[in-house]
Amino acid sequence: MTAPPDLPPLRDVIAGHDLAARKSLGQNFLLDINLTRRIARSSGDLAGVTAIEVGPGPGGLTRALLLEGAKKVIAIEKDDRCLAALQELAAAFPGQLEVISGDATKLDLANRIDGPARIVANLPYNVSTVLLVGWLGGETWPPFWDSLTLMFQREVAERIVADPGSKAYGRLSILSQWRSQPRILFDVDRRAFTPPPKITSSIVRIEPRAMPDGIRFKDLERVTAAAFGQRRKMLRSSLKSLVPAPEDLLGAAGIDPTSRAEEIPVEGFLELTRAFSASRSPDRDPGPR
Numbered sequence: 001m002t003a004p005p006d007l008p009p010l011r012d013v014i015a016g017h018d019l020a021a022r023k024s025l026g027q028n029f030l031l032d033i034n035l036t037r038r039i040a041r042s043s044g045d046l047a048g049v050t051a052i053e054v055g056p057g058p059g060g061l062t063r064a065l066l067l068e069g070a071k072k073v074i075a076i077e078k079d080d081r082c083l084a085a086l087q088e089l090a091a092a093f094p095g096q097l098e099v100i101s102g103d104a105t106k107l108d109l110a111n112r113i114d115g116p117a118r119i120v121a122n123l124p125y126n127v128s129t130v131l132l133v134g135w136l137g138g139e140t141w142p143p144f145w146d147s148l149t150l151m152f153q154r155e156v157a158e159r160i161v162a163d164p165g166s167k168a169y170g171r172l173s174i175l176s177q178w179r180s181q182p183r184i185l186f187d188v189d190r191r192a193f194t195p196p197p198k199i200t201s202s203i204v205r206i207e208p209r210a211m212p213d214g215i216r217f218k219d220l221e222r223v224t225a226a227a228f229g230q231r232r233k234m235l236r237s238s239l240k241s242l243v244p245a246p247e248d249l250l251g252a253a254g255i256d257p258t259s260r261a262e263e264i265p266v267e268g269f270l271e272l273t274r275a276f277s278a279s280r281s282p283d284r285d286p287g288p289r
Contacts, residue, residue, distance in 0.1 A: 030193060
């Protein structure tokens, strides 16, 4: 096995390229190589795998992914200031690191992948849920990725994995769980970052499951948006923004009209979405199977 290259300390890279983290970009840099390698290993064996990283900054997690044996790392960075540092890292790992300058929320990653792919990232806080919903959405399933290993604010992580009846349970819980299995792996103390954020972060791993029959993601988004738009109200009231006669829809789904959104399990929302799709057009194709 080829010995890893002799890399300069990440603090020197940050200082040399004047890469002070920017709050406007949701940046908080991880410098501890032991921690970043633990995150990389949490995504599984990386041999033969393409790892996609969003928001690499100066390349702390990027280094770890390469050192842990990823066949290739595709690093997507919006901040032009970080590109020179990342290109230096690419030179140290010839042919293994591709740096893309751009906004990950606007890129079609599926067309850039050859073989198994995993998304592993310390996501910028200001776009983390937008990116997650984008990777979990769409009508094509299974997705182009084998797993997501992502860092979120602890509060967001708890919403992703929340059970019905809990205060954290909501739209993000359902959109994350309807055809995927999320779990929190471990927390990351705020002091591990430069600069330290005000909150604890968590590493979440998400793996795809089978596509439920008769569900369109866009319809599920609309149903959950209406149901949780006024989460303290009974569903017979909150769903009036979706359909004129919510009681009929709820009856078709087998849900008590006096229930509140936070009480309904994921499968209940799937039944409600099927009923909503059928109500819009009785002859409509129910979607991918």
